[in-house]
Amino acid sequence: MEAAVWVIILPLLTAFFLGISKLYFKRIFFYLVTGSAIIYLYILIIVITHSYPPKVYSIGDWGLLGINVMVDPFSGLFLLMIAILFLPFIIFSMKYNKFLKHDYFIFAYLMVAGISGMVLTTDLFNLYVFMEVSTLSSCALSLYKKTDRGIEGTFKYLIMSTLGSFFILLATILTYYLTGTLNMAEIPLAFEDIPFKIKSTMMTLFVFGYAIKIGLIPLHAWLPDAYEDSPIPYNVLSSGLVLKSAVYALIRVLYIMFGIDFLDESGMLTIGVFWGVITFLIAHCLAFQQSNLNRLLAYSSIAQIAYIMIGLFVGTEAGLIAGSFHILNHAIMKGTLFLVVGIFSYSLNAVEKKDIKGLGYKFPILSFTFVVASLAIVGLPPFNGFMSKWLIVEAALEAGFVYAAFFILVGTFLSLTYYLKVIVTLYTKNEEELLIEEPSLSLKLPTFFLGSLCIVFGMVPSLPLNLITKIPTFLLDNGDYIRILLGG
């Protein structure tokens, strides 16, 4: 599984070479960025197709003495998301950023490297390191416009996220203290005879740390701030990958290290589901109030991730499948929405709700894409969001979380209220003369690609579900994962 490590190295190398190219070879910049993105896509596809059964790659050939990289279906899902989002992101940003492109792409590649490192590594401390890489480069992207609001929001983001990192680091150190190892396969074996209280406190520290990065209410306040005045293509990756990678890490840590039995016993599952319900109800209320589209979408991201949390925390096979499917779908839907808003802000600098009045008639196909994506994210058939929401509700009902299932439907209604408002504004006639810079094809193409995926995955959900249905095997029962990682 040589390719697995290339998933991490290639973006790193690209970022480093971009640093040199910025100084000396400005001409190769374009070819470097796009060429590397295409090769990266190829590598990702190879890795994803080989993700079942899971493969282990030992870095430095040290086996259990060193750091290992492992591809299993759950990380395969995240690589799939990178594969879907990254190339459109590159193509879009190439046009969207009118100047100063080098640093932007350096950060983007570093961020992707950090995220792919997070999803591939099996070492607890390595996970922390890559998480910091992705966080810092994500901060760098979010202040990229250098505006007042951008810097302020990023500062808040950085402080909150660092606070979360500290708790994760504390828990990581304590794990080493308790077990003498950082390998995720050996920790659960050593964890078995640790008293309940210590384990649950450690779990709290992990959960809290990652919950800040995920943005569950009331730890969410940095998220809309960081989104408000950042480059919009970044928001695509942020809501699609950065937040999700924290979800990944949390689920990995909880399910592998602590095990489903402990989660059930300690009541974490109940708390997780309840927290999710609270989160999306409040987030929907807040999203209705927003006039800035970025903030609106940010709050909607919080709510959607709460759905994901519910799916992943009901603790059954169906729940894990549903939650993972929603992870993928949310990345696609939110990506589409952000890209459309990105085009609006590119063409006529519109980021407020009132600015987009009447654009439905100026950009008919783009607006149609927006409508499709927003209906999908609300969870109306026949789009992909509906499928995953259906699965989540079904899983929640099966596991006995009837209130969660009911409130998900309420949440669907609440989310419609604000998305519909945007849509209606989009299709309200505007008499004013608008100065419009016609968006070029390289802006539209990624948008349409993601938008069409919304429909395709809604009509043919078995396409991604082939991969996703294998996820619970290696999460729900951590025995398999451990056996493979230990070299079985």
Add this chain to the structure above:
Amino acid sequence: MSRLNEVFKKLYKIGLVVTFAYFLLFLFYDIHNLDNNRKRYLSAHYISEGVQETGAINLVASVLYDYRAFDTLGEATMILTAATVLAFLVPISKATTFGTTFKSIVKQTVKLILPYLAVLGTYLILFGHVSPGGGFVGGVVLSIIAILLTITYSVEFSEYIVKPDQKKLVEDIGAIGFVLLGLLGVFTGSNFLANGQAYFGTGNAGEVFSAGLIPFINVMIGLKVGAGLAIIFNSLIKEK
């Protein structure tokens, strides 16, 4: 009324932190009282076999650059990210002089010290695997050269001696070199960042030319850290 509110708020915050401290105390106490012969087989293995397996006497170096070299790659990336962010946030054109002017005695002393610093840094880097030191420490010492120049003379002078572009280049070369060194393992048929396993000759432990790739990685990290910290410092200074 608002005063009371303030007091309450303060008490609340203190209460939160104290509660958390109490929890931590409890946690540490529990962990401490646990059966204390915890199995540290990993570190035991490193201590007993590490020198043979990696060829480095400095076990920290062997952990950093061999067993857990992937972590080091990550942290090298961190410095690069930070340096890039800073360089990006602070425009190059806005160099301003540092406020204080020093007597010539300071300047002469600095002139005197600089070569020693360079030698010390190089020594720390090159002998990182056989003695205390290593790429990070050496890199920090090297970066002090640039920092001292900046403080005593000025940003302009420091950047005249070593151009920002050159620093950036050195940093990137360090990072790329690290990755390429790691890839050597792949090319020789072993895994990424392999050292002893790929037959890079761990040599006789204790000699300078031993431990396979570790000295070279040390050099790369040294370059990277030195250049990165210099960039970070200069950027922070430049922004009034």
Add this chain to the structure above:
Amino acid sequence: MITPGFLYLTGALLLFLPLHERIKYIISFLITTGALIVTFYLIPGYSLQLDFLNYTLVPFKVDSISKLTGLIFAVAGLAAVSYSVNICSLPNLRLIFVFIGSALTVVFSGDLFTLYIFWELMTISSSFLIIMASDFTKKTGYYYFLMHVAGSLSLLWGIFLQYSATGSLSLNAMEAGIPFVLIAIAVKLAFVGFHTWMPLTYSKAPFYVAVVLSIYTTKVGVYVMARLASGINILAYAGLISALFGIVMALRQNQVRKLLSYSIITQVGYMIIGISIGTFEGTSGAMFHLVNHILYKTVLFMAVGVVIYTTGKDEFDNLGIMRKKLPLTSIATLVAIMGISGVPFFNGYMSKTIIKDALHEPLLKLGLDLMSFGTSLMFLKLIYYAFIKNSSMNLVKKPTISMQLGMGLLTVMMLLIGIHPYLLENLTNIHVDINYFDKKHMISGIKPFLWSIAIFILFNKYVVKNYERLLYFDIYRKMGKLFVTTGYVLSNYHDGKLNKYLLWATTTLITLLLLLMF
């Protein structure tokens, strides 16, 4: 096998092709007639299975009831499309196609999953039809969409309850979650209390949109009710109340289309009563009434549409143009009004008779008479304005041929059914053992109509008066305000103070610790 619903959906896709504007006529003609023919030759008992995820779905299943409903939907689709093809723009035509197609698919669906998906698709397409149709309907469309999505989510919840209770998604009478399904149906068929969207929408939307909507929206609700929740006797009284409410409200309206909307509520009351009886007779009576109601209500909406098209408004006074300038429309309107009032030899009489015959409780029978009486009364008001009162309206433009074609088609069908009621029975093999033209039934059919004429003549000035103060109370808006206020308060807490945010975080940490430790 081509299903009529998918034929329409394909039509909608075809309309996306970047072809000449003219092509829409050809496509519309082919699709609508094709769907009608396909539906006509469907064989009851046929079904289609499909594996989707873990479920076995039955997206297409024909039996006599669904065939009857599908047939009338297809006929009305033909009429409505040919009525509006001239006027409406291409995007709206697409939406109309999607709407009709999903309504037809709902009718032929054999499992709850398909039913829900196309039920929702109907909501989406109709809402966008309203939103896109004109500048004045944005808020109406918003309201309509929210209301209907609330209803369909309720249906979804009912489906989930049913699925988790029985483990199957097949389309039988519900065993669990009936109240939620009833709420969903109530929203769709504008039951009293859930009806607020209807007068609002039908009076504000452009007339051709109102025509299309009025055909399918409520009727699908009725059909699904017959499928999922038939035979709940207590609902008969609810239907009666709803119908009486509709009559009272209809008599107080100043706009023709609002009157027609409230009249829909009344007519749906008949169907609810029929379905709630639960016997074969009652259900088939309700289904026949559905057919008849689609025919005459569509014609009425079309006629009003013609009036709006020619004069620009739908005030009662504008109706006066009918008698002088629009002879064809006048005839159609008269036939429709006779039908809706249940006068013998017109189509409404047939289904009303079946329902009345199926009833056994005296209170309901009385109520039914009262309903017929009220219906006749409110349409006498319409007749008064259209044909008796003098008016000096002038034609702005002439109605198009395709409009009149659509209307004419339906009028002919009404007349046929009225004169020969067994036509419908033979067509669908649903045989109700009633002799429509014996003395007893005829008298009981004509009685309310005669009474209403008498009352109308006596209390003329009360009925035709223009009401200044309209009753209006909407609890849903109040609930919406609550939601907005909550959001506002919450939003104010986010005042940008980092300390505050960090404090929230720390509080969460301690809460989590406390929760997980104890």
Add this chain to the structure above:
Amino acid sequence: MEIAYVAVIILFCLGIYTIITKKNLIKIVFGVTIVESSLILLLMLVGYKPDGTAPILDKEYEIVVDPIPQALALTTVVIGGSVTAVMLVMVIKIHRRYRTLNIDEIRKLRG
């Protein structure tokens, strides 16, 4: 030995307290640094063995302290340093734009 753990706790909580109460941006960054130092101290303590020597095996030794936490500490230092550097440059930028370091006045983002 135990007292050192108490020191870790005190430092950690002090840092958290600084972060959540102080209004000055620089002080908040100080708080971040304090927490970070407490974690490095904890790492050192985790690897500590009584009478252990540094993990450089060039002479006779009996007990050697755990080398892994030392390596981790180095990594943590570097990561913390990078994050602090970015934070500081942002503080400078914010001071330039807003002309204040009071966190309560830096709130253009609301709602």
